[in-house]
Each structure stands twice: as structure tokens, then as C-alpha cells.
Amino acid sequence: MAVTENEVIFSLYKDQPIYRDLLQDFVSCLDERVIKSRAAFENESWKDLASLMHQLRGAAATYGYPALAEIAGSVEIASGQAAVPTESLAVYIEEIISTCKKIEAGMELT
Amino acid sequence: MPNEYNGRLLIVDDDRQTCAFWKLALSEAGFLVDLAHNLDEMKDFVSRYSIDAVLLDLNLGHENGLDGLPYLVSKSPLSKVFVLTAHASLETAIWALQNGATGYITKDTAPDEIAAQIKKHTQVPDPIPPDMSGGEFARVGMIGNSKAFQELCQRLQQLKNVDSTILLLGESGTGKEVIARSLHKISNRSTERFEAINCAAIPENLLESELFGHKRGAFTDAKVDRKGILELCSTGTLLFDEIGDMPLSLQAKLLRVLQERVVTPVGSATPIKIQTRVIAATHRDLIEEVQSGRFREDLYYRLSVVPLYIPPLRHRKEDIPLLVESFINEFNQRFNRVITMPADSVMRRLIAYDWPGNIRELRNAIERAVVLTQNDHIRVEDLFQHLHLPNNTPKKNSGLSQQQNQANTQAISSPAVESSKSTPTGSGSGLEVDIDEKIFQLPLTEAKQAFEKIYLESLLNDTGGNISETSKRAGRYRADIYRLLERYDLHVDEFR
Numbered sequence: 281m282a283v284t285e286n287e288v289i290f291s292l293y294k295d296q297p298i299y300r301d302l303l304q305d306f307v308s309c310l311d312e313r314v315i316k317s318r319a320a321f322e323n324e325s326w327k328d329l330a331s332l333m334h335q336l337r338g339a340a341a342t343y344g345y346p347a348l349a350e351i352a353g354s355v356e357i358a359s360g361q362a363a364v365p366t367e368s369l370a371v372y373i374e375e376i377i378s379t380c381k382k383i384e385a386g387m388e389l390t
Numbered sequence: 391m392p393n394e395y396n397g398r399l400l401i402v403d404d405d406r407q408t409c410a411f412w413k414l415a416l417s418e419a420g421f422l423v424d425l426a427h428n429l430d431e432m433k434d435f436v437s438r439y440s441i442d443a444v445l446l447d448l449n450l451g452h453e454n455g456l457d458g459l460p461y462l463v464s465k466s467p468l469s470k471v472f473v474l475t476a477h478a479s480l481e482t483a484i485w486a487l488q489n490g491a492t493g494y495i496t497k498d499t500a501p502d503e504i505a506a507q508i509k510k511h512t513q514v515p516d517p518i519p520p521d522m523s524g525g526e527f528a529r530v531g532m533i534g535n536s537k538a539f540q541e542l543c544q545r546l547q548q549l550k551n552v553d554s555t556i557l558l559l560g561e562s563g564t565g566k567e568v569i570a571r572s573l574h575k576i577s578n579r580s581t582e583r584f585e586a587i588n589c590a591a592i593p594e595n596l597l598e599s600e601l602f603g604h605k606r607g608a609f610t611d612a613k614v615d616r617k618g619i620l621e622l623c624s625t626g627t628l629l630f631d632e633i634g635d636m637p638l639s640l641q642a643k644l645l646r647v648l649q650e651r652v653v654t655p656v657g658s659a660t661p662i663k664i665q666t667r668v669i670a671a672t673h674r675d676l677i678e679e680v681q682s683g684r685f686r687e688d689l690y691y692r693l694s695v696v697p698l699y700i701p702p703l704r705h706r707k708e709d710i711p712l713l714v715e716s717f718i719n720e721f722n723q724r725f726n727r728v729i730t731m732p733a734d735s736v737m738r739r740l741i742a743y744d745w746p747g748n749i750r751e752l753r754n755a756i757e758r759a760v761v762l763t764q765n766d767h768i769r770v771e772d773l774f775q776h777l778h779l780p781n782n783t784p785k786k787n788s789g790l791s792q793q794q795n796q797a798n799t800q801a802i803s804s805p806a807v808e809s810s811k812s813t814p815t816g817s818g819s820g821l822e823v824d825i826d827e828k829i830f831q832l833p834l835t836e837a838k839q840a841f842e843k844i845y846l847e848s849l850l851n852d853t854g855g856n857i858s859e860t861s862k863r864a865g866r867y868r869a870d871i872y873r874l875l876e877r878y879d880l881h882v883d884e885f886r
Binding site for chain 2: 298299302305306309331334335338339341342343346
């Protein structure tokens with residue numbers, strides 16, 4: 281099946297060969313980050329979720345994926361609130377999963 | 391690997407993938423990059439190496455990166471600290487800059503831009519013209535006008551372009567690293583690399599690879615070839631700080647390097663020629679170390695081609711006002727304060743005190759006073775707070791033996807500074823506090839130090855002064871324990 285441009289996300293550094301291996305490593309570990317985040321969400325471990333999202337936010341910004349950094353930042357802020365908005369968080373987590381899939385698709389094309 | 395060298399960088403971030411990216415990006419920009427994932431690792435690096443800049447992440451998982459800022463400002467004053475964060479927060483940025491950080495970097499900043507920002511602040515100033523007169527040493531960070539200081543400067547002038555090994559001897563805190571750095575800056579190698587390595591703080595198994603480099607596959611973690619610090623400094627200057635603490639096995643290898651001027655990386659059979667200028671420094675009596683069999687006699691003679699004695703501060707008291715002025719200016723700038731020079735009465739007290747911790751102790755005292763004072767002037771209480779031993783209450787739950795408690799109680803009952811009216815005369819460098827109460831009145835860094843000392847005494851007491859057992863129980867390297875013993879002026883024999 282053909283992949284449209286809307287379904288993929290590329291790193292800002294995709295054209296710089298020196299970062300290629302590191303980008304591949306980062307993308308291949310996204311699954312692991314997502315699994316841990318989902319588990320923290322399901323267990324309502326808000327502190328852990330905030331911490332995981334903080335790391336993802338920083339790493340995504342570093343690796344040139346601002347869209348992922350932005351959503352992770354939203355989850356970090358929401359999970360740090362006194363009354364955690366679980367419904368909104370569920371939506372955000374789904375958004376993170378779909379963004380990661382687009383990033384993986386983008387990596388396959390580069 | 392780029393040809394240019396822009397300095398040694400330490401990145402402190404708990405996310406390993408983020409670290410890997412910055413390491414690659416900034417190595418490409420000509421920096422030698424080390425990584426730390428928590429504040430303890432950061433402190434280890436700072437104690438081992440001379441680091442030009444630190445990128446300090448704000449959020450280190452269970453730790454707050456900003457808690458490490460006072461440590462960096464105090465223990466590594468020459469390092470420029472950049473706070474690294476996922477997102478900009480004005481409040482935190484202001485706090486960081488007011489507390490000694492040089493800059494603030496968000497993680498979405500392009501690597502080139504970050505490298506440029508770091509370079510801007512760490513660039514080595516232009517070499518000083520050789521015909522410069524009296525101000526030459528002041529410009530490279532040496533301050534003083536006493537006779538002892540002038541004699542020292544005279545010797546440095548004679549030695550600046552001589553490639554012979556120099557041995558700096560002097561008590562802890564006398565500024566041996568500053569002098570080594572100054573010697574490099576005024577020498578004809580000033581545009582080349584300067585590195586300092588603390589032989590006491592690096593585990594033996596890492597020291598060999600650090601010094602000589604290694605080939606890929608030489609040991610489990612050697613994933614790529616790495617040049618050793620001797621080779622990296624081949625046209626520059628390398629300071630072996632605390633050379634008296636170098637393990638005997640490595641002393642033999644260093645001797646060979648100094649004699650033959652070649653290094654052989656671990657796992658390689660090919661020697662590499664080097665022209666590194668070597669400066670060694672120690673606070674130990676090396677002759678005594680030789681006699682006791684802890685230091686090789688042949689290495690001693692090889693190192694002490696030109697011995698240079700750095701006088702303790704109590705032998706150059708005329709320099710105290712100049713040093714105080716310089717430190718106040720430095721900390722005013724760093725902490726955005728406008729503290730004025732101390733009143734004559736305060737200065738007299740500063741001069742009367744013997745400063746057993748030498749310039750380092752004076753510098754720390756001024757830093758603490760600048761930070762703590764509520765006014766625009768420095769008070770005696772702020773300066774000597776580290777010696778203030780407030781009550782005679784016996785320690786509780788400190789785990790010390792009766793003998794130790796007695797010794798500590800005696801120390802407490804004869805305070806170095808009883809009130810602002812007295813003249814400080816203490817000569818100990820340790821912190822003695824009641825762990826239950828007074829520790830909470832100290833700034834965090836000093837409270838940690840106070841606890842660290844009591845903790846170490848307790849372990850040494852329990853183990854009968856057995857360093858191996860102490861290091862095992864503390865979960866630290868033996869070299870770390872030795873470093874702590876020195877820092878808190880503890881003598882292992884007293885626990886045996």
C-alpha cells in the first residue's frame with residue numbers, strides 16, 4: 281500500500297548522514313517508550329508517566345521531531361496536574377502512538 | 391574526527407539517546423564530550439577532569455539538575471554551565487542565570503547553534519604577547535603582589551618555554567591547577583590544548599585507557615578506537631594532578647612515556663610519538679612516599695626535574711585583600727550582586743585567619759558570604775560560617791564510637807568562631823555539626839558535606855579503617871574514599 285505524505289513524519293536531520301544510525305536507533309526504541317508510557321497510564325502512575333513524557337519530549341526535540349515533542353509535552357503537563365484529566369490523556373496517548381507510527385514510516389522511506 | 395579542538399564538554403542528561411545525539415553532534419563540532427546520567431556521575435567527572443563547559447539537564451528523573459548547579463559553580467569555577475531543557479521556562483532561566491549558569495539551551499536548538507553558543511563562551515583568549523610586563527600573570531588568572539608571589543612569577547617566567555617536566559608542590563587549595571594553566575597560557579604552547587587529570591579520582595582500570603588510549607576490542611567496553619589524553623595533548627600541556635596517588639602499576643608505564651616520549655594504546659603494539667609537556671602536582675611529600683614504597687623513586691627523579699613550591703596562603707597574607715577583591719568581583723558578576731569590599735575590621739579578620747584550606751577555602755568563604763549576605767556588605771558571620779561550631783550537644787544517632795564522639799564533642803566545645811567579636815583561629819577544614827538540628831540550618835551543599843563526613847567516619851569506625859571494606863559498603867571506588875578522606879582531613883590510621 282502506498283504511503284501518503286500525511287502519514288509519514290521525517291526528522292529535521294534526515295538529510296545529514298552522520299545522524300542516520302542514531303536516528304534509526306531512536307526510532308527503533310520508540311515502541312519501547314510507548315509501551316512503558318501506556319503501562320504508566322493504565323496503572324495511573326502519573327509521576328512515572330510525567331517523567332517518561334519529559335524524557336520523550338526532550339529526546340524527540342533533540343532528534344528533530346517537534347510534533348512528537350509537542351504532544352509528549354502536553355501529556356507531561358496533564359499528568360502533573362492535581363486532578364489528572366484521564367480522558368484527555370487517553371486521547372493524547374493514542375496521538376503519541378499514531379505519531380510514532382508516522383515517524384517509523386518516515387524512517388523506512390529514508 | 392574534526393581537526394579543531396574547542397574544549398572538553400560534559401553533558402548531564404538522564405536520557406541515554408539524547409546524550410548519544412549530543413555527543414555525536416558536539417564531537418563533530420570539535421569538542422571532547424563526556425556523558426553523565428545523574429548528579430553523582432557529574433560530580434565524579436568534575437573531580438577527575440578539567441571541564442570547559444557543562445550542559446546540565448534540568449530534569450534528571452528523580453533529581454533536579456539545578457541542584458547540581460551550586461556544586462559546579464563551587465567545585466569547577468572555570469567551567470561554563472549551560473542549562474539544558476526540553477522547553478523554555480522564563481522563571482527557571484532567570485534562577486539558573488542568577489545562580490551561576492552561563493546560558494540556557496532548549497533541546498530543539500540545532501546542534502550548530504549550540505556549538506556556536508558554547509564556543510562563544512569557552513574560546514581561549516588570544517595568546518599573550520611575550521613582551522608583556524607585570525600584568526601578564528594577572529591576565530591569566532594569578533593574583534597577588536607579595537614577595538612570595540613575585541618570586542613564584544619570576545620562576546614561572548624562567549620556565550614558561552622550557553619543555554622539562556615541572557613538579558608543583560604545595561598544600562591542597564594553593565592553586566596548583568591555576569598555576570599549571572597559567573604556565574600553559576604564557577608559554578609558546580598557549581594556542582594548543584591544556585588538559586588536567588586527577589590521578590586520585592580515576593579508578594585504576596580506567597586511568598590506563600584515559601592516559602594511553604585504546605584500540606577497539608581491547609576490552610569489553612572498547613567499542614571504538616580512542617586516543618589517550620597524552621596523545622591528544624601531544625603539542626599542548628598535560629597536568630597530572632595528585633600524582634602521588636597514581637597506582638604503582640601505572641607509575642612504571644608513565645615513567646616509560648616520560649623517558650621515551652611514546653605512548654602505546656591499550657590493545658595496540660604500535661607506539662605513537664608524543665611531545666606533550668608534562669606538569670605534575672601533589673600535596674603529598676613525595677620523598678616520604680618514595681621511602682614508604684608507595685611511589686617509584688625513578689619516577690620521582692624524572693618528574694622533579696624542576697620542582698616548584700607553591701606557598702600556602704598563610705605565607706602570603708599580603709595577597710589576601712587582592713584575592714578577596716577578585717573573588718567578590720567574580721561572584722558579584724556570577725550572582726548578579728553588588729557587594730562592596732569588606733570593611734577594614736572584616737579585612738583584618740580575614741588576614742588574621744590562617745586559611746588551612748588555602749585559596750580554595752578563602753574563595754569558598756567569599757562565595758558563601760556573597761550569596762548569604764542580606765546587605766551590600768560582607769559580615770564576618772557569613773565568612774566563617776563553615777567553622778561555626780554552635781553547641782556542645784553530644785551527637786545522636788551518628789553511629790560514631792565513644793572515642794570519636796568525644797573527639798567531636800571536644801571540637802564542638804572549642805569553636806573556631808564563637809561570635810562575630812572573636813578572631814577565627816581554627817585550623818581544621820572539617821565541618822562539625824549536630825546532625826539532628828544544626829544540619830538543617832546549613833545551605834544544602836554544606837549540609838551534604840557535613841553528613842558525608844559523619845557518614846565516612848562512621849564507616850571507617852565500623853570497618854576499623856579498612857578502605858576496601860569502606861568502599862564496598864559505601865558503594866564507591868577506593869579512589870573516591872581516598873578523595874573524601876583528603877577532603878575532610880581524615881586520617882585512616884586513627885580508625886585502626
